Every structure is written in C-alpha cells, then in structure tokens.
C-alpha cells in the first residue's frame with residue numbers, strides 16, 4: 001500500500017500519522033504508577049502522577065477515552081507506569097543517561113498499554129525543562145499515544161514524531177496527533193452485550209510483548 005511508485009512525491013497527503021491497528025475494546029481505562037523513580041533528587045511520586053494526569057487529559061480532551069487512576073494493587077489495570085533502569089525484564093533494555101527515554105506497549109492485555117521510563121534519564125516537570133532536561137509531560141503524552149494505539153508520525157512537529165523535541169510552555173496536542181486519535185477506531189457502543197462478554201485479552205499472548213520504538217532524545221547521526 002505504501003511505496004506506490006506511481007506517486008513518489010505526494011505533497012498533498014494530509015494524514016501523516018500512522019495508526020498501529022491495535023485498539024482498546026473499551027473507552028474507560030485505568031492506570032497506576034507502579035514503580036516510581038528511585039532518584040532521590042528527582043521527581044517524587046506526586047509530581048509524576050500529576051504530570052501523567054495532565055498528559056492523559058490532553059488525550060481525553062480530543063477523544064472518547066476516559067482515564068481513571070487506581071491504586072497499583074488494583075486488579076486488571078490497563079496502563080501501568082514504571083521507571084526502570086537498563087535491562088528490566090521485557091527484553092528491551094534502557095541505556096543509561098541520554099538517548100533512550102521511554103517506550104510503551106500497544107493496547108492489549110498483560111504488558112499491553114504499559115509505559116516504561118528510563119530512570120537514568122533526568123525528567124522534570126514541563127515548566128522546569130531546560131537544556132539537557134527532559135519534560136516528563138511531553139514524554140508521558142508521547143508514550144500514552146502508543147498506549148492508545150498510535151505509531152510514530154512523520155509530521156516533524158507532531159507529538160508522535162519519533163524524536164523528543166521541545167514544545168512551548170502551554171502544550172496542547174498538535175493537530176496531527178488530534179487527527180490520529182480521532183481516527184483510531186473506537187469500540188462499537190454495544191453496551192448491552194459488553195457486560196456479559198468476557199474480555200478477550202485476559203491471558204498473555206506473545207504478540208503483545210513487542211514495545212513501540214523507543215522514544216529517543218537525538219536522531220541517529
């Protein structure tokens with residue numbers, strides 16, 4: 001489908017984001033901060049949760065999705081957020097300070113939807129970002145895009161562009177990302193049957209263990 005040699009320079013193409021294809025089979029999702037940052041001099045749990053709440057609201061505003069924070073001990077949490085270093089059990093290692101910042105998993109059961117941050121990187125509240133420091137809000141909002149089923153966009157100014165970039169103080173979702181989430185198919189509103197239908201992804205499946213491409217701080221040179 002892509003790579004159509006008859007139209008090598010399609011400058012009129014407007015949809016530049018990519019839909020990954022997986023989606024949640026519901027619109028109400030739960031999340032919890034499970035492993036907070038261990039860096040004593042860095043962000044505390046309350047700040048991390050606040051930045052995540054703000055990031056989730058950006059997506060809520062432009063979609064039918066609703067997010068509820070729950071205790072990390074709750075059952076069947078859709079989106080776990082973890083800060084981890086180096087090799088951390090999913091086969092996709094982090095790399096110490098710099099470069100790799102975070103990755104997330106596309107919608108699904110088990111690890112699906114989860115967001116991992118490299119705890120060797122220096123995340124700060126959005127309004128405190130400056131040279132060498134990374135906005136947790138921007139990184140969280142980007143990773144949550146993956147958790148909701150979006151792939152990277154080739155629009156350079158999109159939040160879902162593959163490389164971290166700075167955005168202004170009053171961050172709102174760029175248009176490309178709004179189109180992306182609004183084009184993501186939402187579940188049919190079959191509320192009468194959904195209560196009796198077992199969730200299909202209660203059990204782990206290997207197809208859901210591949211994370212999204214890692215969000216990185218600088219393009220490869």
Ligand SMILES: [Ca+2]
Pocket residue numbers: 094095096097098099100101118120121
């Ligand atoms: Ca890193």
Ligand SMILES: [Zn+2]
Pocket residue numbers: 088090092103116211
């Ligand atoms: Zn991971």
Ligand SMILES: [Zn+2]
Pocket residue numbers: 142143146152162212213214215
């Ligand atoms: Zn990404």
